[in-house]
Amino acid sequence: MAGLAATLGSGAMTNSVEDLSEAEVMLVIGSNNTETHPVIGMRLRNAARYRGAKIIVVDPRRTGLVDDSVLWLSPPPGYDIAIVNAMAHVILEEGLHNEDYIEEKTEGFEEFKKALVPYTPEYAEELTGVPAKDILKAARLYGSANKAAILYCMGITQHSKGTDNVKSLSNLALLCGQMGKRGSGVNPLRGQNNVQGACDMGGLPNVFTGYQKVGLPEVQGKFEKHWGVELSDKVGLTVVEMSNQMMEGNVKALYVMGENPLVTDPDLTHVEEAFEKLDLLVVQDIFLTETARAADVVLPATSFAEKDGTFSNTERRVQLVRKALDPPGSARLDWEILADISTRMGYEMSYSSGQDVFEEIREVTPQYAGITYKRLGREGLQWPCPDEKHPGTPILHTKGVTRGSALFVPIEFRPPAEVPDAEYPFVLTTGRDYYQYHSATMTGRVKLLRDACPESYLEMSPEDADKLGVSDMSVVKVSSRRGHVIARIKITPNLSAGIVFKKFHFYEGAVNRLTNPVLDPTSKIPELKVTAVRIEKHDGPAPEPESQGMCLM
Amino acid sequence: MLMEKNKMDIFINGKEIKVSEDETILSAARREKIHIPTLCYMEKLLPIGSCRLCVVEVEGCEKPVAACKTPVVPEMKVSTDTQRLRDMRREILSFILMTHPLECDQCELKGVCTLELLAKEYGVEAPASGVTSPRPRTAEFSTPAIIYKPYRCIACGRCVSACQEVVGRAVLALKGEGIGAAMEVVNADKCISCGECLSVCPVAALADAGMNELDHSDKGKRPKKTQTVCTYCGVGCTFDLNVVDGKAVGVTTNHNIGTNKGSLCVKGRFGYRFVNSPDRLTTPLIRKNGKLVEATWDEALDLVAKKLTSIKKDSGPDSITGLTSAKCTNEDNYVFQKFMRAVIGTNNVDHCARL
Numbered sequence: 086m087a088g089l090a091a092t093l094g095s096g097a098m099t100n101s102v103e104d105l106s107e108a109e110v111m112l113v114i115g116s117n118n119t120e121t122h123p124v125i126g127m128r129l130r131n132a133a134r135y136r137g138a139k140i141i142v143v144d145p146r147r148t149g150l151v152d153d154s155v156l157w158l159s160p161p162p163g164y165d166i167a168i169v170n171a172m173a174h175v176i177l178e179e180g181l182h183n184e185d186y187i188e189e190k191t192e193g194f195e196e197f198k199k200a201l202v203p204y205t206p207e208y209a210e211e212l213t214g215v216p217a218k219d220i221l222k223a224a225r226l227y228g229s230a231n232k233a234a235i236l237y238c239m240g241i242t243q244h245s246k247g248t249d250n251v252k253s254l255s256n257l258a259l260l261c262g263q264m265g266k267r268g269s270g271v272n273p274l275r276g277q278n279n280v281q282g283a284c285d286m287g288g289l290p291n292v293f294t295g296y297q298k299v300g301l302p303e304v305q306g307k308f309e310k311h312w313g314v315e316l317s318d319k320v321g322l323t324v325v326e327m328s329n330q331m332m333e334g335n336v337k338a339l340y341v342m343g344e345n346p347l348v349t350d351p352d353l354t355h356v357e358e359a360f361e362k363l364d365l366l367v368v369q370d371i372f373l374t375e376t377a378r379a380a381d382v383v384l385p386a387t388s389f390a391e392k393d394g395t396f397s398n399t400e401r402r403v404q405l406v407r408k409a410l411d412p413p414g415s416a417r418l419d420w421e422i423l424a425d426i427s428t429r430m431g432y433e434m435s436y437s438s439g440q441d442v443f444e445e446i447r448e449v450t451p452q453y454a455g456i457t458y459k460r461l462g463r464e465g466l467q468w469p470c471p472d473e474k475h476p477g478t479p480i481l482h483t484k485g486v487t488r489g490s491a492l493f494v495p496i497e498f499r500p501p502a503e504v505p506d507a508e509y510p511f512v513l514t515t516g517r518d519y520y521q522y523h524s525a526t527m528t529g530r531v532k533l534l535r536d537a538c539p540e541s542y543l544e545m546s547p548e549d550a551d552k553l554g555v556s557d558m559s560v561v562k563v564s565s566r567r568g569h570v571i572a573r574i575k576i577t578p579n580l581s582a583g584i585v586f587k588k589f590h591f592y593e594g595a596v597n598r599l600t601n602p603v604l605d606p607t608s609k610i611p612e613l614k615v616t617a618v619r620i621e622k623h624d625g626p627a628p629e630p631e632s633q634g635m636c637l638m
Numbered sequence: 639m640l641m642e643k644n645k646m647d648i649f650i651n652g653k654e655i656k657v658s659e660d661e662t663i664l665s666a667a668r669r670e671k672i673h674i675p676t677l678c679y680m681e682k683l684l685p686i687g688s689c690r691l692c693v694v695e696v697e698g699c700e701k702p703v704a705a706c707k708t709p710v711v712p713e714m715k716v717s718t719d720t721q722r723l724r725d726m727r728r729e730i731l732s733f734i735l736m737t738h739p740l741e742c743d744q745c746e747l748k749g750v751c752t753l754e755l756l757a758k759e760y761g762v763e764a765p766a767s768g769v770t771s772p773r774p775r776t777a778e779f780s781t782p783a784i785i786y787k788p789y790r791c792i793a794c795g796r797c798v799s800a801c802q803e804v805v806g807r808a809v810l811a812l813k814g815e816g817i818g819a820a821m822e823v824v825n826a827d828k829c830i831s832c833g834e835c836l837s838v839c840p841v842a843a844l845a846d847a848g849m850n851e852l853d854h855s856d857k858g859k860r861p862k863k864t865q866t867v868c869t870y871c872g873v874g875c876t877f878d879l880n881v882v883d884g885k886a887v888g889v890t891t892n893h894n895i896g897t898n899k900g901s902l903c904v905k906g907r908f909g910y911r912f913v914n915s916p917d918r919l920t921t922p923l924i925r926k927n928g929k930l931v932e933a934t935w936d937e938a939l940d941l942v943a944k945k946l947t948s949i950k951k952d953s954g955p956d957s958i959t960g961l962t963s964a965k966c967t968n969e970d971n972y973v974f975q976k977f978m979r980a981v982i983g984t985n986n987v988d989h990c991a992r993l
């Protein structure tokens with residue numbers, strides 16, 4: 086979320102689900118939320134159906150929300166900036182921008198304005214194939230609304246220039262002063278249930294808790310004092326950099342808590358090789374995942390149902406997780422295992438409970454300082470919540486943005502790192518399914534969910550299927566510059582010719598054997614959404630989804 | 639505060655009440671804590687008006703009206719508890735109980751069921767001759783996740799409205815007349831197994847199939863409910879996890895709280911079942927001669943501590959990396975990064991947020 090942090094000073098969702106449904110216009114871009122964030126998807130659709138909200142969908146696929154939208158723009162994956170810049174161009178041209186807001190609350194406008202000059206709707210049409218008149222219409226809708234909100238998801242961030250994508254959206258919102266009020270803002274929908282919390286807690290190589298920067302003397306000093314040890318001021322490695330350094334022999338050990346990188350990381354074959362070079366792989370999880378099977382030590386942990394603690398959702402709402410069950414066998418709490426190892430390594434950690442840990446979090450994290458378990462109650466609290474009297478913050482930037490004045494950043498369109506060519510003529514993009522979740526470690530064990538989405542097909546348009554001479558359930562070999570997988574075909578009218586789609590949940594035929602690990606230079610997010618591939622008919626059988634132990638029904 | 643223009647006065651049971659023009663009699667009464675019984679009404683749905691239990695008398699109207707559907711009018715005088723209304727409600731309840739058996743002892747809603755409580759309040763009992771139910775005990779539903787028990791259906795229409803208005807799917811409809819009336823599946827293809835219908839059914843005619851598995855041995859056992867947060871996506875829906883005998887058997891929701899206000903998707907409503915899986919890891923494992931074998935906690939943790947210490951000594955703290963988790967709690971994440979930073983001495987900590 087580096088894009089928003091740079092332009093606004095905070096990388097989180099600016100608004101809340103509740104107020105967003107008041108927006109008159111919603112620009113939903115790169116977010117198939119009817120599948121990925123179903124309950125938000127329901128709210129958006131109802132806003133359209135019952136409150137007359139006008140939804141504009143920008144997505145290469147015909148997503149579920151398109152049925153309830155007034156406009157669907159479908160640029161190829163990786164071409165969003167061209168569209169967003171052209172919308173801003175039109176808004177300026179037609180005087181729909183908010184001069185007062187720009188004057189009072191922002192900086193960098195003149196440069197931004199200059200950079201927009203070439204982005205006429207006609208030029209954007211040339212780049213993306215989206216009709217100029219649709220871009221014009223989208224710009225006028227967004228630009229003339231009193232309350233207009235932008236929502237986006239991995240479709241925007243999982244690109245080699247994801248940070249630029251986000252900044253271009255932030256530019257658009259600032260241009261129209263759509264910030265700091267109900268039904269507005271720039272709203273990244275976070276994928277996994279506690280991604281927000283993992284980031285808030287400093288589960289990132291460049292920040293401590295609350296986004297306090299590694300390397301700043303006052304931050305280093307604060308944590309050194311609090312933790313009573315000297316700390317490294319060198320920014321650490323990101324996921325993808327870690328496996329690169331394993332290949333180089335510079336990284337010898339990896340400790341994994343509750344993640345399954347051997348399914349979810351890009352360019353899997355490379356990651357597998359890298360893991361083999363490790364001297365020590367420790368995996369702490371609730372199931373024997375693909376990654377755990379490769380481990381030297383596996384530590385049994387507890388699920389959400391067996392622990393007390395907090396999660397922070399996509400709208401920055403910190404909520405209590407409460408223990409409903411005892412852990413199975415001798416499984417232990419995640420933090421308890423870590424504290425135990427820590428003590429065995431000579432650094433005593435003796436927390437008595439989750440609440441005890443939370444008290445320490447409050448002390449070192451300004452955004453969480455006013456939150457207590459007691460105050461969380463049944464509804465939770467939205468950070469920032471600086472003191473115990475503070476009611477929490479459902480909408481950010483109501484009194485100007487966090488960084489002082491909001492920053493316009495001129496953004497140039499650049500094509501994705503891999504574009505289709507004669508050898509790899511299709512664009513493959515990836516995503517999730519409504520019935521499955523991440524690497525399917527949990528959902529794959531619920532028969533209902535497994536049955537509803539048993540394997541991940543390669544989805545393609547009827548035109549492409551005709552051209553290749555394949556039909557539903559045909560078996561094909563999909564190859565990229567990095568590897569290949571075998572998959573069955575599913576034909577769908579929801580894709581345009583030249584674009585194919587595969588879900589990433591399953592180890593069998595894992596789409597991440599194909600994906601490109603090229604990183605966004607700032608956010609270090611890999612370009613999972615755009616891979617050039619070749620598709621050929623295949624004679625052998627398709628991989629059968631391995632049957633995981635299923636529980637109940 | 640400024641007095642809004644469209645405020646007006648009405649009288650309920652003689653009490654003067656300020657209301658705004660877009661209110662119904664029921665919403666005004668609820669705000670004033672005046673009790674009007676309801677069965678089909680739900681705040682998050684448009685008024686259905688099917689049960690008629692909310693009847694009230696309005697001065698000047700000959701027939702009683704449904705409070706949930708009747709908008710306020712200036713100076714209107716409403717009575718909520720006359721003999722005539724009590725008789726009407728008794729009649730309505732007797733009619734419902736002609737088909738809905740009062741087998742409350744075997745019902746998961748015992749003690750909290752509105753119908754059970756109203757029957758008690760109005761002194762209405764099951765018909766002496768037993769129920770006349772033209773409807774089967776179970777019928778096929780639009781998803782295997784939910785069991786439909788038509789014999790319990792009171793045709794209130796909540797599930798129909800919820801599926802249509804909240805989920806936008808229109809899978810269900812009310813069919814039949816009089817005592818034959820019941821819900822039917824009309825659009826099974828559209829069902830997304832979200833369980834919104836199940837969450838609004840006032841009489842447990844729809845039930846989590848997971849709960850049903852327990853019926854044989856644990857019939858009538860009341861689940862213990864613990865409010866918690868869904869473990870799947872970033873919406874962070876809140877719900878109560880229901881547990882019987884140390885086993886998760888279902889989730890129930892509260893329609894007034896959280897980001898989700900009682901709604902869930904299929905993963906939140908039914909995805910909890912993985913916690914009961916026999917595949918759960920229950921003991922530490924250590925690789926010996928290429929194979930993962932069971933170990934004690936002491937063995938496993940000593941091994942990890944020893945190896946990390948020696949790698950740190952030989953190759954430096956930056957040769958050690960850690961992936962923390964977007965599925966774990968804030969507390970787990972905090973301790974993880976503290977462990978990497980303070981104990982190992984590196985900032986090599988990341989998670990799969992980017993993926």
Ligand code: SF4
Binds near residue numbers: 800805829835
């Ligand atoms: S499960 Fe959801 S979609 Fe299916 S019938 Fe019930 S409310 Fe409708």
Ligand code: SF4
Binds near residue numbers: 872875898901902904
């Ligand atoms: S119930 Fe569905 S929408 Fe709600 S948090 Fe869980 S996965 Fe997300």
Ligand code: FES
Binds near residue numbers: 686688690705
């Ligand atoms: S509550 Fe008014 S008719 Fe049912």
